[in-house]
Amino acid sequence: MKALRNYLDKIKPNFEEGGKLHAFQSLFDGLETFAFVPRTTSRIGSVNIHDAIDSKRIISFVIIALMPALLFGMYNIGYQNALAAGTLGEATLLGMWWFGFLAVLPKIVVSYAVGLGIEFTVAQWKHEEIQEGFLATGILIPMIVPVTTPLWMLAVAVAASVILAKEIFGGTGMNIFNPALVARAILFFSYPSAMTGDNTVWVAGKSILGAGFDVTSADALSGATPLGMAAQEGFAGYDQTTICNAISGLIPGSVGETSLIAIALGAALLLWTGVASWKTMLSVFVGGAATGWLMQAVGLTSIQWYEHLVLGGFAFGAVFMATDPVTGARTEGGKYIYGLLIGFVAVMVRVMNPGFPEGMMLAILFMNVFAPLIDYCFVQRNISRRAKRAVQK
Amino acid sequence: MSKLFSSENKEIFLNPLNANNPIAVQVLGICSALAVTSQLEPAIVMGLSVTAITAFSNVIISLLRKTIPNRIRIIVQLVVVAALVTIVSQVLKAFAYDVSVQLSVYVGLIITNCILMGRLEAFAMQNGPWESFLDGVGNGLGYALILVIVGFVRELLGFGTLLGFQVVPQCLYDWGYQNNGMMTMPAMSLIIVGCVIWVHRSFNKEEQK
Numbered sequence: 001m002k003a004l005r006n007y008l009d010k011i012k013p014n015f016e017e018g019g020k021l022h023a024f025q026s027l028f029d030g031l032e033t034f035a036f037v038p039r040t041t042s043r044i045g046s047v048n049i050h051d052a053i054d055s056k057r058i059i060s061f062v063i064i065a066l067m068p069a070l071l072f073g074m075y076n077i078g079y080q081n082a083l084a085a086g087t088l089g090e091a092t093l094l095g096m097w098w099f100g101f102l103a104v105l106p107k108i109v110v111s112y113a114v115g116l117g118i119e120f121t122v123a124q125w126k127h128e129e130i131q132e133g134f135l136a137t138g139i140l141i142p143m144i145v146p147v148t149t150p151l152w153m154l155a156v157a158v159a160a161s162v163i164l165a166k167e168i169f170g171g172t173g174m175n176i177f178n179p180a181l182v183a184r185a186i187l188f189f190s191y192p193s194a195m196t197g198d199n200t201v202w203v204a205g206k207s208i209l210g211a212g213f214d215v216t217s218a219d220a221l222s223g224a225t226p227l228g229m230a231a232q233e234g235f236a237g238y239d240q241t242t243i244c245n246a247i248s249g250l251i252p253g254s255v256g257e258t259s260l261i262a263i264a265l266g267a268a269l270l271l272w273t274g275v276a277s278w279k280t281m282l283s284v285f286v287g288g289a290a291t292g293w294l295m296q297a298v299g300l301t302s303i304q305w306y307e308h309l310v311l312g313g314f315a316f317g318a319v320f321m322a323t324d325p326v327t328g329a330r331t332e333g334g335k336y337i338y339g340l341l342i343g344f345v346a347v348m349v350r351v352m353n354p355g356f357p358e359g360m361m362l363a364i365l366f367m368n369v370f371a372p373l374i375d376y377c378f379v380q381r382n383i384s385r386r387a388k389r390a391v392q393k
Numbered sequence: 394m395s396k397l398f399s400s401e402n403k404e405i406f407l408n409p410l411n412a413n414n415p416i417a418v419q420v421l422g423i424c425s426a427l428a429v430t431s432q433l434e435p436a437i438v439m440g441l442s443v444t445a446i447t448a449f450s451n452v453i454i455s456l457l458r459k460t461i462p463n464r465i466r467i468i469v470q471l472v473v474v475a476a477l478v479t480i481v482s483q484v485l486k487a488f489a490y491d492v493s494v495q496l497s498v499y500v501g502l503i504i505t506n507c508i509l510m511g512r513l514e515a516f517a518m519q520n521g522p523w524e525s526f527l528d529g530v531g532n533g534l535g536y537a538l539i540l541v542i543v544g545f546v547r548e549l550l551g552f553g554t555l556l557g558f559q560v561v562p563q564c565l566y567d568w569g570y571q572n573n574g575m576m577t578m579p580a581m582s583l584i585i586v587g588c589v590i591w592v593h594r595s596f597n598k599e600e601q602k
Contacts, residue, residue, distance in 0.1 A: 189575040
């Protein structure tokens with residue numbers, strides 16, 4: 001640690017104004033503040049409360065919390081591949097994970113390279129400090145797309161999302177929409193056949209660097225997600241083991257969204273460190289469950305209320321997307337309303353719109369728009385309540 | 394002759410093309426810009442139609458401007474515009490039926506285009522017919538320019554064609570390239586118009602107030 005600090009101090013003058021590497025100042029600054037908490041303090045005369053945790057540290061927690069879902073997602077990719085190839089017997093646990101790792105790694109690299117490239121360029125161009133929000137976004141994006149998404153599509157979507165959803169609003173902390181979900185929405189609307197289509201997108205069918213298996217029969221590749229199946233044909237292709245598999249995560253789906261257990265581990269870390277709000281998280285589940293129960297009670301769908309919560313990206317969205325402190329509601333009361341409405345809209349989209357088997361992405365993006373309005377109402381209510389109290393005295 | 398092409402008149406004509414562009418600066422006429430720009434051809438036809446209607450309605454109103462009673466001027470303007478729109482619509486149906494089907498109601502809706510009424514009220518009511526004509530052509534072309542840019546981007550990325558001809562080579566599709574479905578949606582033209590305005594502003598510093 002000490003050696004790294006000394007080394008950074010030694011090379012730092014190169015990046016200052018007039019140094020020969022000044023063009024890379026943002027890059028250096030970003031890496032330095034990522035490794036060490038900045039030593040600068042606020043100027044005398046202003047009153048500031050400093051916490052030891054800054055946004056780089058918060059984002060590190062989010063990334064650690066995503067690790068169980070990501071690692072399990074890699075294993076699940078290998079599992080689905082072996083299942084489709086019919087070679088589940090000869091596949092080893094590590095071999096399946098290795099295949100998934102090789103399938104996901106290029107996506108993570110592309111997502112970070114494109115996104116951070118744009119962020120560093122903008123920071124250098126505008127002489128701003130490098131902002132760190134993309135560290136979490138960059139790993140979220142590969143986790144919410146199908147495993148077969150081509151890399152160039154991912155790059156297009158990441159670039160469009162970072163520029164349109166984030167930089168033009170003023171960068172990290174200023175964005176209205178969750179950039180990871182915007183990237184997914186861009187992919188979803190731009191290249192629908194690569195995102196849902198005929199359902200051959202959820203299973204990787206080619207071996208990579210000798211790992212995994214080539215899937216020869218085209219039928220074996222058409223692993224529809226349970227949610228897609230339920231939307232299309234009711235529960236014809238549905239058996240009860242699916243729920244168990246959905247909790248453990250051995251179902252086709254986007255890379256990181258399948259396993260409820262891995263997501264629960266991440267949720268526990270987020271809640272324990274206080275990075276995510278339990279109010280938002282809980283109310284998303286309550287809103288979804290209540291709406292799912294109501295929809296089933298009036299006979300609009302045959303999906304049970306608890307199945308809504310375990311299938312598709314509901315849990316992943318509730319834990320990692322809805323709790324985004326930038327785009328979500330910030331008032332304490334507002335978090336309940338915000339979460340309940342996300343659950344409500346997500347299940348409504350799933351049940352009411354046959355074109356969209358999954359509604360979580362649309363629900364969160366939709367409620368992102370209304371989060372400031374919810375906050376405004378709660379702040380105004382507090383103001384008027386206090387004003388009344390002042391008058392009574 | 395020299396008076397006809399004086400520097401003021403040149404200014405009247407060129408100003409709406411760039412510094413005072415009806416879409417990029419005044420943000421007028423957005424609805425039709427969203428609706429007809431999914432391909433290049435309807436965008437061009439729509440731009441030319443609006444140019445013709447703006448120019449001639451400007452001339453007619455400018456000629457009548459001293460005889461129009463102030464209280465009923467909007468009605469008079471509407472009658473003139475409606476007559477011209479009907480003519481253009483019939484001409485399109487006669488000579489370019491396919492495009493007129495694609496444009497559907499949006500030709501008729503030129504009558505409600507804010508650019509038209511704005512120019513009639515703000516310019517033709519105070520100026521002579523030649524200046525009004527130049528102003529109408531300038532504004533119409535300024536509108537058409539943005540429409541063509543948006544139509545170009547949307548058709549190229551959304552369909553891989555330009556004016557109906559295949560532009561993106563087949564080998565790109567063989568390598569896995571796909572047309573961007575979002576470009577064919579109206580929402581995307583709003584984003585492209587936004588990008589055009591962004592670029593325009595970054596080149597015109599005086600607008601960054």
